[in-house]
Amino acid sequence: MxxxxxxxxxxxxxxxxxxxxxxxxxxxxxxxxxxxRSAFSVALTDTRLCIGPNREDSVVKYSSVFVNLGDGYSTDTGAFVAPRSGIYSLALTVYSDAGAPGATLAACARLRLNGRTIASPSENNLQDQEDSASAVLAVQLHAGDRVDVALPAGCFLCDNNNHYNTFTGFLLYTTD
The missing domain is CATH 1.20.5 (Single alpha-helices involved in coiled-coils or other helix-helix interfaces)
Incomplete structure (x- = not known):
């Protein structure tokens, strides 16, 4: 036993x-x-603000953060740095308001990967005082790749607490 x-x-x-x-x-x-896990979603501002038009391209620094899982997005630089290699979903929406009917404006931006433009949503139809455009894409990023939004010369963006200007990205799956 x-x-x-x-x-x-x-x-x-x-x-x-x-x-x-x-x-x-x-x-x-x-x-x-x-x-x-990596996901971020940011808006231009929580208060009434218009930026541009500038004489040169400038990086848009989104200050209103909805989510920043993994801390990949920096409000100081306006850039998202991929923490891991993988397929990411990126979305950019731009909006502008000329302030008065007949006033000229151009709502446009450049979504850039390591300084190279990968999408350029824009609207410049001059038919009304508001313009907006969006781009959504899936992109393969490598760890350390930098994604940001540039405001081209001659364009401007306006936002308020309705968050018309947004920049979002998240990791779909890793490719390590």
């Missing part, structure tokens, strides 16, 4: 050790998934 109890105890200890190893692996996988 003692021998049988000893065998059961050994079996129990081996099973418990294996369960503990599996639990540690599951925790490691979960921590890796949590660390790989």
């Amino acid at each position: 003692k021998k049988q109890m000893w065998k059961l105890e050994m079996f129990f200890n081996m099973t418990l050790n294996e369960l503990q190893r599996n639990l540690e692996r599951a925790h490691s996988v979960l921590n890796n998934i949590r660390a790989s």
Whole structure:
């Protein structure tokens, strides 16, 4: 009987050790998934603000942050830096209000990857005092890639607490 109890105890200890190893692996996988989360969504401002037109292209610094999972977006630089290689969804909406019917305006911006333009939503139809445009795309980014929005010379954006100007991105899946 003692021998049988000893065998059961050994079996129990081996099973418990294996369960503990599996639990540690599951925790490691979960921590890796949590660390790989990356999502941001920002708006130009929470108050009435128009920027531009400028003589040269300038980086748009979005100051109203809805979410910044992984801290990839910087309000100081206006750039998102990809923490991991993967396929990301990026969206940009631009809006402008000339302030009066007949006034000229151009709502436009450049979505850039490492300084190279990858999308340029714009509207400059002069038929009304408001213009807006959007671009949504899936892009493969490598860890450290920098995505920002440039305001081209001659364009301007207006926003308020309705958040007409937004810049959003999130990791769909990693490609490590």
